[in-house]
Amino acid sequence: MRALVYHGPGQKAWEEVQKPQVTVDTDAVVRVDAVTICGTDLHILKGDVPAVTDGRILGHEAVGTVEAVGSGVKTVKPGDRVLVSCITACGTCRYCREGRSGQCLGGGGWILGHKIDGTQAEYVRVPFADLSTYPVPGGVSDGELLMLADILPTGYEVGVLNGSVRPGDVVAVVGSGPIGLSAITGARLFSPSHVVAIDLADSRLEAAKQFGADVTVNNGRQDPLSVIQSLTGGLGADVTIEAVGVPATFELAVALARPGGRIANIGVHGEPATLHLEEQWIRNITVTTGLVDAYSTPTLLRLLTTHQIDAGRFVTHHFALDEFAEAYDVFARAGDTGALKVVLSR
Ligand SMILES: NC(=O)c1ccc[n+]([C@@H]2O[C@H](COP(=O)([O-])OP(=O)(O)OC[C@H]3O[C@@H](n4cnc5c(N)ncnc54)[C@H](O)[C@@H]3O)[C@@H](O)[C@H]2O)c1
Ligand SMILES: [Zn+2]
Numbered sequence: 001m002r003a004l005v006y007h008g009p010g011q012k013a014w015e016e017v018q019k020p021q022v023t024v025d026t027d028a029v030v031r032v033d034a035v036t037i038c039g040t041d042l043h044i045l046k047g048d049v050p051a052v053t054d055g056r057i058l059g060h061e062a063v064g065t066v067e068a069v070g071s072g073v074k075t076v077k078p079g080d081r082v083l084v085s086c087i088t089a090c091g092t093c094r095y096c097r098e099g100r101s102g103q104c105l106g107g108g109g110w111i112l113g114h115k116i117d118g119t120q121a122e123y124v125r126v127p128f129a130d131l132s133t134y135p136v137p138g139g140v141s142d143g144e145l146l147m148l149a150d151i152l153p154t155g156y157e158v159g160v161l162n163g164s165v166r167p168g169d170v171v172a173v174v175g176s177g178p179i180g181l182s183a184i185t186g187a188r189l190f191s192p193s194h195v196v197a198i199d200l201a202d203s204r205l206e207a208a209k210q211f212g213a214d215v216t217v218n219n220g221r222q223d224p225l226s227v228i229q230s231l232t233g234g235l236g237a238d239v240t241i242e243a244v245g246v247p248a249t250f251e252l253a254v255a256l257a258r259p260g261g262r263i264a265n266i267g268v269h270g271e272p273a274t275l276h277l278e279e280q281w282i283r284n285i286t287v288t289t290g291l292v293d294a295y296s297t298p299t300l301l302r303l304l305t306t307h308q309i310d311a312g313r314f315v316t317h318h319f320a321l322d323e324f325a326e327a328y329d330v331f332a333r334a335g336d337t338g339a340l341k342v343v344l345s346r
């Protein structure tokens with residue numbers, strides 16, 4: 001089969017590799033029908049994720065058709081169409097039992113396209129198939145469903161739920177890439193009084209408006225603090241969500257929160273970011289951060305099938321499965337191409 005193989009920083013190739021097989025009795029082998037690219041894949045290609053080594057097949061999001069299952073797989077059978085989550089769950093460890101499979105101790109967590117071969121391939125081996133896949137519901141396209149493999153659970157869990165967004169809140173989202181837009185989508189479910197999107201790219205702020213931000217701030221030109229203060233009688237935002245992953249945006253997210261406010265960091269940070277405790281100790285803030293667990297996937301599936309979230313508008317570009325070079329190029333140059341999520345399918 002063919003797969004997109006990582007060969008060290010900056011190097012990847014769509015090449016012939018061995019087709020995966022069931023190796024543990026809880027595995028499924030899934031024929032990949034549709035797959036997407038994550039910002040984290042770009043981090044990997046920059047060399048930011050050293051656990052990913054030469055020869056690894058990339059990708060952690062897919063929709064596909066089950067081709068084979070091990071004898072220990074009970075609910076998934078050949079021919080079933082499934083969503084493959086970015087988080088694999090053993091189901092029995094302490095964290096999985098607490099709904100925290102991102103921290104799985106039993107061999108799961110974020111492993112696809114990281115510690116084991118991933119989904120950017122014609123076929124993928126999915127460990128713990130019963131707990132790491134979801135049946136494809138009727139009336140939903142593969143492209144829409146793919147948005148539930150990673151970005152929508154991430155924005156919802158690590159942003160909206162960790163930040164405890166409540167009705168009437170003023171929510172500021174720093175960064176309007178796919179993750180920030182997912183956080184905006186999730187925040188809207190709680191009827192906030194305002195959702196303020198902050199980004200340096202006007203194209204991303206335009207997208208944020210489509211996704212439900214009622215106020216947009218280009219922080220290259222405008223001061224987000226004065227905008228938030230004018231909306232909140234000088235107090236600051238009830239919840240700020242950081243969806244970029246650089247020190248400046250974390251510090252901005254903290255500065256924009258009101259006393260007693262909540263700051264939910266989603267960004268993957270490659271360098272130290274400062275929490276100014278000399279200013280913040282007295283402000284009663286709560287800061288959260290973390291990796292997605294994907295415990296919200298069943299909830300998001302119900303919201304998708306009842307049309308209460310629109311996942312389709314994330315998909316800006318379509319490619320064939322062998323067009324990874326073009327798809328990565330369009331996705332990596334999002335500022336020029338307007339790409340949010342690209343979908344490659346058979
Ligand atoms: N915690 C998790 O489980 C998890 C899961 C997936 C992704 N992530 C992380 O979330 C972050 C966002 O992901 P994405 O795919 O949306 O990334 P992205 O690169 O597509 O979007 C980032 C956005 O931030 C904007 N930006 C950059 N610098 C800025 C600044 N100084 N001020 C304001 N805006 C700025 C960019 O213009 C862009 O629109 C990344 O760090 C990614 O690795 C975390
Ligand atoms: Zn991802």
Ligand SMILES: [Zn+2]
Pocket residue numbers: 089090091092093094095096097101103104105106107108
């Ligand atoms: Zn586990």
